[in-house]
Amino acid sequence: MSSYPDFMIDGRWILSHRGGKNPVDTSIPYAWLHEKEYCASGKVEDVATIFLTNRECPYHCLMCDLWKNTTDHTVQAGTIPQQIRYALDRMPPAKHLKLYNSGNFFDTQAIPEQDYETIAALLEPFETLVVENHPKQTGDRCLRFNEMITPRLEVAVGLETVQPDVLSKLNKKMTLDDFTNAIAFLEKNGIQSRAFILLKPPFMTEEEGIHWANESIDFAFQTGVRACSVIPTRAGNGAMDFLEQNGFFAPPKIQSLEEVLEYGLEMKAGPVYADLWDIELFSTCDHCLVQRKARLQKMNLSQKIPEPVRCTCNFGRSILTFLLAILLISFIGPEDNSQSETIKIGMMITSLSHQSACDAAELAIREANEQGGFPGSSGSMARSRELA
């Protein structure tokens, strides 16, 4: 992919591709859920998430579909506390709360400031509160609210991608400096942060999507966020569908999400989560979807990397690399026991692909060993994985 359209992508263009909003009732949140999350304590704990119904976010980002469950006008004072109460009355207890408002919590057009005190009173039972906010809305209002509440505040900020050209095309109206400054401001004031990172936004190939998601995780932790959440980019908001139909976007593969999450966890810089909402959209193989979903869930909750899923959808690539390995081995000959030759094979195989190549190489080397050759196989596999 990597090419950009020759038309201008701006708020007007994005809005012109939208369909209608869903009907919403401002007396209740549009959704709420109770789930488990690996928390700052290092334990898996209960988290309640309430999706508040309020006025649409003013930014109109290219990939965003959160506007679907919003209103066109600011909700009346008292409405947001009423929504929070409504959801809490219907959910089991939790230590942690997320208040997601399809926009920016500190945008007073979305959450009226006169509601802060009532909201603060409702938050008393919680240890932590996560809200979402744009870097440009991160300022004194955030500090005033933080002083009112009992739970520890964490602000989730959309970094999206550190690929500069793509970031500017997302219409987020944010630079990397804006992000860095917002995180520094929060940190200076004792407020934690987490970054939302897009896996494979438009105008990227699968490999670029993985590369830039990894780079974005690096950047986010360097700026001081406590955690990162990786979100596979999807169509469905009109503008993204247009880009998909015209070859500027394709959704990422579930395998890519696994790869990025593994990268983030290997960094050990802080918790990294994969967003599993609608994860089915990113799988093209019915055989391994359930296993891959379970593996991602396990990584989210344990922050450790389980064994990879082995499936026939990897088979084509594996068999190719396996045959290549056999071919190479037959050229070099099992009687050539030098470790450097084995490393060469590992490197060549690895340059073709990652996990599946390693699996194929492992098989090839094991078979060669069984036939009496390749004493250096374990060293070469370690090296080939390192280079993968």
Ligand code: SF4
């Ligand atoms: S800032 Fe967030 S909520 Fe607002 S349009 Fe962009 S992605 Fe959507």
Ligand SMILES: [Zn+2]
């Ligand atoms: Zn499969």
